[in-house]
Amino acid sequence: MKVVAINGNLHKVANTYYAIKIIGSKLEEKGIDFELIHVGNKEVRGCMGCGTFRMMQNEKCTYSTDPINEWFQQMKDADGIIISSQVYYSGVAGTMKSFLDRVFYVSGSNGNFFRLKVGAAVVAVRRTGGSSTMDTLNHYLAYFEMMLATSSYWNIIHGTIPSEALQDAEGVQIMEVLGNNMAWLLKMREMTKNTLPAPAKVQKVVTSFIR
Ligand SMILES: Cc1cc2nc3c(=O)[nH]c(=O)nc-3n(C[C@H](O)[C@H](O)[C@H](O)COP(=O)(O)O)c2cc1C
Numbered sequence: 001m002k003v004v005a006i007n008g009n010l011h012k013v014a015n016t017y018y019a020i021k022i023i024g025s026k027l028e029e030k031g032i033d034f035e036l037i038h039v040g041n042k043e044v045r046g047c048m049g050c051g052t053f054r055m056m057q058n059e060k061c062t063y064s065t066d067p068i069n070e071w072f073q074q075m076k077d078a079d080g081i082i083i084s085s086q087v088y089y090s091g092v093a094g095t096m097k098s099f100l101d102r103v104f105y106v107s108g109s110n111g112n113f114f115r116l117k118v119g120a121a122v123v124a125v126r127r128t129g130g131s132s133t134m135d136t137l138n139h140y141l142a143y144f145e146m147m148l149a150t151s152s153y154w155n156i157i158h159g160t161i162p163s164e165a166l167q168d169a170e171g172v173q174i175m176e177v178l179g180n181n182m183a184w185l186l187k188m189r190e191m192t193k194n195t196l197p198a199p200a201k202v203q204k205v206v207t208s209f210i211r
Pocket of ligand 1: 009011014015016017086087088089090091124125126127128129158159160161162163
């Protein structure tokens with residue numbers, strides 16, 4: 001089993017990274033492979049909403065000047081996905097937002113490949129806006145029928161200068177608990193895959209409230 005973690009922070013090794021690494025170490029302790037993809041420092045353009053991949057069904061975003069299609073395949077191959085961001089104006093940092101809009105749109109419109117994978121959202125923040133940022137991240141996981149791993153509080157860690165988050169004892173514990181819970185969910189999923197059929201996928205009803 002494998003978990004892919006998307007680091008949405010501009011800096012490779014900052015508080016977001018330390019939060020993800022804590023979760024990763026708990027997963028690895030339980031024999032689950034852990035892979036980190038650093039997206040936050042790449043040039044990722046925003047979604048144009050062209051929907052070309054919907055017609056083509058080729059699992060590919062039209063804009064391939066960034067590694068989005070490669071990242072998508074890595075996420076598709078994983079059993080669990082962690083998405084993370086630092087906080088910008090109480091929201092998800094821009095590069096990560098562009099990445100999420102595109103990768104989840106491609107996945108959802110080509111067969112919903114992330115469906116029933118185990119997912120978790122993680123946030124690093126200096127002071128405030130952690131909850132609203134985590135809320136936004138959770139919207140991606142919840143829209144696509146992912147199984148949310150949770151912890152003993154919101155999955156938020158506090159820190160400003162890199163590695164300061166390691167002094168946030170409560171935040172560290174939240175990430176440890178999250179890692180353990182995620183591992184347990186993954187194992188449950190694996191152990192029951194031949195005995196407990198997954199709920200059938202439904203044809204999505206789409207209305208604009210009235211039509
Ligand atoms: C453009 C910008 C906006 C920010 N907005 C917020 C904010 O709304 N709330 C906050 O607590 N910190 C804010 N910060 C600080 C970052 O979230 C902060 O760096 C945080 O510690 C993330 O940890 P990391 O970058 O070490 O992973 C902002 C930083 C920048 C550059």
